[in-house]
Structure formats: C-alpha cells, structure tokens
Amino acid sequence: MTDKPSLAGLAPLRPGMFRLDANGEPTGLVAGRCSGCGRVTFPARAGCPHCPPGTPVEDHLLSGDGVVYAATTIRLPSALGHPAPYSYGYVDLAADDTRIFAPLVGEKGPAVSVGDAVRxxxxxIPAKAIPGTLGYGFAVQESRS
Ligand SMILES: [Zn+2]
Structure with missing residues (x-):
C-alpha cells in the first residue's frame, strides 16, 4: 500500500508535457509524433527536423514502460534538488519507438543498470528554486522473478 500525495495543481515542468486525468493527476507524458515520418520526440517539438517545414506534429501519449538504454550516477548535488547520489539516463520506450532522457528515481535509482525495466x-521536483513543479522520471520495476 502506498500513501501517494496528490500531484494535482502542480505547475508542469513544461506546458503541455503532461496528460492529466479529471482530478488533475498526471497519467502520462505527451510527446510529439510527426505526421510526415512518424518519428516520436519528447519533449514535443514544433517541427520535425527530418521533414519539410510546416509538416504537422501531433500529440502522442507515451506508453510509460521502458528499458534503460544508458545510465550514469551523479554524486554532486542536483540543480533540481535530487539528493546525491542520483541517476539520469536514456530510456527506450519500445511501444513508442523512441528513446527519452529522464531522471532514474526510486529506491534503486542510484544503482540502476542498463537493461533494467522501468516505469x-x-x-x-524537490528543487527549492522551483517550488510546486511537476516532474517525471522512471523507476525500476519490482523484481520480475
Ligand atoms: Zn518527420
């Protein structure tokens, strides 16, 4: 059982980045999908670097289940207030055919490994400089044994 605090009402790290439910709780990340080539980028861009200018980019809800492609552990204080040590990495989202950069959080955060399944x-965001800001990351899933 978890006692999850409400995240409704927090300011998004970037406008339009989060999908919210009727109560204002975040349920997903909104990326952009190019209508020309189908590439998914996160955060969403106004235009696709692979297609002619003006090719529409549509909202695309990311799946949320990924695998760590690369990770690094940082042992200095974080500008976003994460206590050291903490990790950042690239996460492959197979269902979306894309790779995104994100903090790797949770109990195993600093010990995350390439190939770990994350959600x-x-x-x-714990930074005192930007109070009340909604952030995202990926946490290693419970043991799959
Ligand atoms: Zn494109």
Missing amino acids: LVFFE
Whole structure:
C-alpha cells in the first residue's frame, strides 16, 4: 500500500508535457509524433527536423514502460534538488519507438543498470528554486522473478 500525495495543481515542468486525468493527476507524458515520418520526440517539438517545414506534429501519449538504454550516477548535488547520489539516463520506450532522457528515481535509482525495466513515475521536483513543479522520471520495476 502506498500513501501517494496528490500531484494535482502542480505547475508542469513544461506546458503541455503532461496528460492529466479529471482530478488533475498526471497519467502520462505527451510527446510529439510527426505526421510526415512518424518519428516520436519528447519533449514535443514544433517541427520535425527530418521533414519539410510546416509538416504537422501531433500529440502522442507515451506508453510509460521502458528499458534503460544508458545510465550514469551523479554524486554532486542536483540543480533540481535530487539528493546525491542520483541517476539520469536514456530510456527506450519500445511501444513508442523512441528513446527519452529522464531522471532514474526510486529506491534503486542510484544503482540502476542498463537493461533494467522501468516505469514512468511523477513527483514534485524537490528543487527549492522551483517550488510546486511537476516532474517525471522512471523507476525500476519490482523484481520480475
Ligand atoms: Zn518527420
């Protein structure tokens, strides 16, 4: 059982980045999908670098289940307030055919390994400089044994 605090009402790290439910709780990340080539980018861009200018980019809800492609552990204080040590990495989202950069959080955060299965999580960014800001990361899933 978890006692998850409400994240409704927090300011998004970037406008339009989060999909919210009727209560304002985040349920997913909104990427952009190019209508020309189908590439998915996160955060969404206004235009696709692979297609002619003006090719529409549509909202695309990311799946939230991924695998760590690369990770690094940082042992200095974080500008976003994450206590050291903490990790960042690239996560492959197979269902979306894309790779995104994100903090790797949760109990195993600093010990995350390439190939670990991770799931999208949301939290209030701990930085005192930007209070009340909604952020995202990926946490290692429970043991799959
Ligand atoms: Zn494109």
